[in-house]
Amino acid sequence: MSNTTVEQFAAELKKPVEDLLKQLASAGVNKSSGGDSITSEDKQQLLAYLKKSHGSDSGTISISRKKAEVSTVGGVQVETRRRSRKVVIPSADDLAAEAKAKAEQAAQEKQTVEAAAQAEREAAERAEAEKAAAEAQAQAEAARLQAEQEAQAAQQAQQTEQEEKPVQTTETETISEEEKPAKGKNKEQKQQQPAAVRPVVSAEEQAQRDEEARRAAAMRAHQEALLKEKQERQARREAAKLQAQQEAKAAKEGKAAEQRSAKPSEKAPLSAVSSGKSESSARSKKDERHNRDDVESRPRGGKGGKGRSQNAAQEERVRGGGKKGKKQLKLEPNQHAFQAPTEPVVYEVLVPETITVADLAHKMAVKGVEVVKALMKMGMMVTINQSIDQDTALIVVEELGHIGKPAAADDPEAFLDDNAEQAEAEQLPRPPVVTVMGHVDHGKTSLLDYIRRAKVVQGEAGGITQHIGAYHVETPRGVITFLDTPGHEAFTAMRARGAKATDIVILVVAADDGVMPQTIEAIAHAKAAGVPIVVAVNKIDKEAANPERIRQELTAHEVVPDEWGGDTQFVNVSAKQGINIDALLEAVLLEAEVLELTAPVDAPAKGIIVEARLDKGRGAVATLLVQSGTLKKGDMLLAGTAFGKVRAMMDENGKPIDEAGPSIPVEILGLSDVPNAGEDAMVLADEKKAREIALFRQGKYRDVRLAKQQAAKLENMFSNMGEGQAQSLSVIIKADVQGSYEALSGSLKKLSTDEVKVNVLHSGVGGITESDVNLAIASGAFIIGFNVRADGSARKLAETENVEIRYYNIIYDAIDDVKAAMSGMLAPEQKEQVIGSVEIRQVISVSKVGNIAGCMVTDGIVKRDAHIRLIRNNVVIHTGELASLKRFKDDVKEVRMGYECGLMLKNYNEIMEGDTLEVFEIVEVARSL
Numbered sequence: 001m002s003n004t005t006v007e008q009f010a011a012e013l014k015k016p017v018e019d020l021l022k023q024l025a026s027a028g029v030n031k032s033s034g035g036d037s038i039t040s041e042d043k044q045q046l047l048a049y050l051k052k053s054h055g056s057d058s059g060t061i062s063i064s065r066k067k068a069e070v071s072t073v074g075g076v077q078v079e080t081r082r083r084s085r086k087v088v089i090p091s092a093d094d095l096a097a098e099a100k101a102k103a104e105q106a107a108q109e110k111q112t113v114e115a116a117a118q119a120e121r122e123a124a125e126r127a128e129a130e131k132a133a134a135e136a137q138a139q140a141e142a143a144r145l146q147a148e149q150e151a152q153a154a155q156q157a158q159q160t161e162q163e164e165k166p167v168q169t170t171e172t173e174t175i176s177e178e179e180k181p182a183k184g185k186n187k188e189q190k191q192q193q194p195a196a197v198r199p200v201v202s203a204e205e206q207a208q209r210d211e212e213a214r215r216a217a218a219m220r221a222h223q224e225a226l227l228k229e230k231q232e233r234q235a236r237r238e239a240a241k242l243q244a245q246q247e248a249k250a251a252k253e254g255k256a257a258e259q260r261s262a263k264p265s266e267k268a269p270l271s272a273v274s275s276g277k278s279e280s281s282a283r284s285k286k287d288e289r290h291n292r293d294d295v296e297s298r299p300r301g302g303k304g305g306k307g308r309s310q311n312a313a314q315e316e317r318v319r320g321g322g323k324k325g326k327k328q329l330k331l332e333p334n335q336h337a338f339q340a341p342t343e344p345v346v347y348e349v350l351v352p353e354t355i356t357v358a359d360l361a362h363k364m365a366v367k368g369v370e371v372v373k374a375l376m377k378m379g380m381m382v383t384i385n386q387s388i389d390q391d392t393a394l395i396v397v398e399e400l401g402h403i404g405k406p407a408a409a410d411d412p413e414a415f416l417d418d419n420a421e422q423a424e425a426e427q428l429p430r431p432p433v434v435t436v437m438g439h440v441d442h443g444k445t446s447l448l449d450y451i452r453r454a455k456v457v458q459g460e461a462g463g464i465t466q467h468i469g470a471y472h473v474e475t476p477r478g479v480i481t482f483l484d485t486p487g488h489e490a491f492t493a494m495r496a497r498g499a500k501a502t503d504i505v506i507l508v509v510a511a512d513d514g515v516m517p518q519t520i521e522a523i524a525h526a527k528a529a530g531v532p533i534v535v536a537v538n539k540i541d542k543e544a545a546n547p548e549r550i551r552q553e554l555t556a557h558e559v560v561p562d563e564w565g566g567d568t569q570f571v572n573v574s575a576k577q578g579i580n581i582d583a584l585l586e587a588v589l590l591e592a593e594v595l596e597l598t599a600p601v602d603a604p605a606k607g608i609i610v611e612a613r614l615d616k617g618r619g620a621v622a623t624l625l626v627q628s629g630t631l632k633k634g635d636m637l638l639a640g641t642a643f644g645k646v647r648a649m650m651d652e653n654g655k656p657i658d659e660a661g662p663s664i665p666v667e668i669l670g671l672s673d674v675p676n677a678g679e680d681a682m683v684l685a686d687e688k689k690a691r692e693i694a695l696f697r698q699g700k701y702r703d704v705r706l707a708k709q710q711a712a713k714l715e716n717m718f719s720n721m722g723e724g725q726a727q728s729l730s731v732i733i734k735a736d737v738q739g740s741y742e743a744l745s746g747s748l749k750k751l752s753t754d755e756v757k758v759n760v761l762h763s764g765v766g767g768i769t770e771s772d773v774n775l776a777i778a779s780g781a782f783i784i785g786f787n788v789r790a791d792g793s794a795r796k797l798a799e800t801e802n803v804e805i806r807y808y809n810i811i812y813d814a815i816d817d818v819k820a821a822m823s824g825m826l827a828p829e830q831k832e833q834v835i836g837s838v839e840i841r842q843v844i845s846v847s848k849v850g851n852i853a854g855c856m857v858t859d860g861i862v863k864r865d866a867h868i869r870l871i872r873n874n875v876v877i878h879t880g881e882l883a884s885l886k887r888f889k890d891d892v893k894e895v896r897m898g899y900e901c902g903l904m905l906k907n908y909n910e911i912m913e914g915d916t917l918e919v920f921e922i923v924e925v926a927r928s929l
């Protein structure tokens with residue numbers, strides 16, 4: 001190409017020289033003025049630059065115009081289609097027919113082997129191709145219409161121009177040379193001309209060809225748009241981890257699609273119809289398989305795509321219909337499966353009080369064996385059906401990377417609106433509840449007795465009939481309630497159960513003895529509980545009494561008398577003689593005033609079980625200290641795992657009463673079971689709720705107990721192995737009163753030796769129930785019933801499961817029996833028992849055989865299989881066994897006293913005349929404790 005100047009080139013492009021210079025500069029071609037020459041390379045460079053920066057600088061050169069055209073078609077494609085639907089749908093059949101005709105024509109013209117083969121081979125596919133062709137035709141039509149509208153003004157102008165020309169007068173005439181460039185320039189306009197104006201066949205062919213090229217372009221744009229749409233949709237569905245992978249795949253598909261759609265237009269100006277057809281025919285089976293689900297192939301291949309309804313929603317619907325639709329539907333879930341989380345899913349696991357391994361695994365969506373493994377790592381040997389407790393389960397949950405939460409949802413207690421009514425009721429002052437503590441023999445019992453005797457019995461004929469564990473006294477200044485279980489053990493035991501029953505502690509210190517270890521303990525317990533102390537310096541009637549010394553000693557333990565500037569009241573009393581008892585009570589009341597104790601009175605009662613026992617005639621008898629509200633006869637009471645209607649209510653004198661307010665202890669009858677001391681009690685509205693909660697608690701209790709029993713710790717197993725023969729005797733104790741089972745279990749535990757351990761699994765007050773038997777079954781224990789019997793179901797279960805239940809009414813009998821049972825478990829002792837004596841009278845040496853002893857049995861018997869001890873001059877030389885025992889020439893089993901015999905010793909030859917053999921046997925003797 002010959003060189004031109006920039007100016008010339010600008011004139012050619014109809015652009016200002018400055019603009020061209022700028023563009024050249026940005027394309028990297030350095031031209032300073034319009035006069036500079038420009039080479040064809042420079043032009044190419046500019047062209048490449050403009051191609052690259054397409055879109056940003058529209059209006060230059062034809063490339064950008066073309067792009068704009070394509071992008072316009074693509075960009076407004078949806079609208080175009082919408083419009084085309086309106087316009088084209090009524091004439092769809094015509095179009096389809098036309099498209100079919102064209103397709104056939106094209107097929108004939110082209111004579112492509114594949115198309116023919118495909119058409120003949122696959123009738124269905126041909127129909128499909130035809131439909132696709134129709135569709136493509138319709139789309140092309142739509143695009144054409146769009147273009148038509150856009151170019152309308154220009155078209156009209158052109159038409160006018162053409163009409164003026166004489167060349168267009170006849171239809172039969174061939175196109176003149178002048179017309180050709182005009183047609184070339186305005187293909188579209190030519191195409192849009194009405195049939196009447198259309199020129200001769202050759203012109204029509206030309207026009208058709210051009211039109212088809214346009215259609216192909218429009219379709220390509222349409223396909224590209226659809227592909228883009230699909231890709232976007234796919235991308236949205238993709239999981240984060242697989243996105244890159246899927247995108248790559250989509251891109252690959254996209255490329256293939258592009259190649260496919262580009263083919264026809266590249267090869268030749270094939271009609272859109274034939275391109276559609278050839279595409280479908282050219283598609284190999286493999287391609288079909290792969291692309292069946294491609295959006296790209298769907299518009300042509302979609303069986304459901306009768307109409308040109310290609311928008312997303314419709315696609316979804318259509319997909320659901322046809323065969324391919326089914327496949328597509330199948331793929332949907334597959335895609336979800338494919339998107340399965342690659343990161344572990346963290347579950348929030350609600351863990352109840354107890355849970356079986358299987359249930360726990362289920363909650364975390366892991367296999368049971370995983371949980372078992374985790375537990376083994378923690379040193380617990382469990383089976384999949386075993387229950388584990390909440391704490392362990394929570395650790396396992398954390399271990400497996402989930403979030404464990406203790407579940408309270410299934411706890412009916414969670415729904416107890418316990419404080420609702422209590423909060424509403426008016427708070428009124430209530431009497432203080434006092435516990436007496438102190439060192440042993442300092443006079444606690446004497447003090448309690450004196451107060452009870454002096455105050456409670458007032459006006460009562462017959463005195464105290466029974467001891468219910470608590471009583472209240474009325475003084476001129478107010479009521480005081482005493483818990484009649486002295487000592488800090490009981491106090492602490494109650495506290496350990498979460499019950500705070502005591503408001504004030506009376507610390508008894510004997511004035512003649514001083515501060516003792518238990519005094520210090522009592523101070524510690526009271527302080528730990530935050531309960532104020534009133535010190536009763538007792539036994540001041542005694543000559544040795546030195547109350548001042550007590551004060552000094554207590555000050556050392558931070559109990560400072562108020563007269564010394566501290567905050568603790570000290571009262572010198574004599575429990576024996578009743579000196580100053582009133583002053584002590586006053587001091588207590590004064591302390592109570594400071595505490596400003598209040599409680600609602602007009603509300604359902606809440607309280608604490610002080611004591612409970614099983615009475616043969618009356619069933620479960622419990623002493624309840626009402627802490628708030630008022631307990632009335634007939635109320636439905638829930639106490640721990642026991643519940644029931646209060647059938648009868650007595651005060652500390654055994655006198656029936658109908659109601660009891662705060663701080664008043666009462667004895668109640670009517671509970672279903674014997675509750676434990678220290679357990680909370682509360683009045684509930686209805687029996688159903690009470691029963692539900694009680695049963696829930698029972699179940700929970702049992703489960704927790706079983707869980708603790710069942711889980712054999714690996715380390716324990718190993719240590720057991722280490723101990724060799726260590727055995728344990730498990731026992732469950734049920735007794736009529738707490739004192740009995742405590743004494744019994746204490747005594748039994750003391751029987752434990754290194755070899756046999758007594759393991760008291762459970763002890764409690766009340767009859768032997770099914771759950772006790774279950775526990776015994778689970779842990780191989782036996783049951784002791786002390787003054788109690790098993791109920792029917794428990795007895796039945798025990799019989800079928802061979803659980804031993806033993807009844808006693810004397811503690812020592814029970815202890816003796818356990819001792820005997822333990823003896824049975826001791827490894828039997830091995831004892832030597834001498835059965836005879838033999839004197840060696842002659843030694844005969846036989847070569848190759850050894851020394852044979854000729855003997856006389858001097859005592860007892862000698863047995864062939866007995867052990868012997870060789871004694872020379874009263875010294876044991878050898879211990880061993882016999883190798884043979886003969887009488888004359890015969891082997892015998894035994895030889896009795898007074899007979900001669902011949903014998904040899906096993907592995908020992910050094911026998912001499914005059915030696916004696918002590919014959920003994922090893923016997924196993926059962927041991928006892």
Ligand code: GDP
Pocket residue numbers: 438439440441442443444445446447486538539540541542573574575576577
């Ligand atoms: P506890 O172990 O703290 O309950 O002490 P007790 O109440 O059983 O009393 C132990 C001993 O101290 C008993 O022999 C009582 O008689 C005696 N005792 C208690 N209080 C007094 C008192 O005030 N004066 C005298 N002299 N002896 C008392």
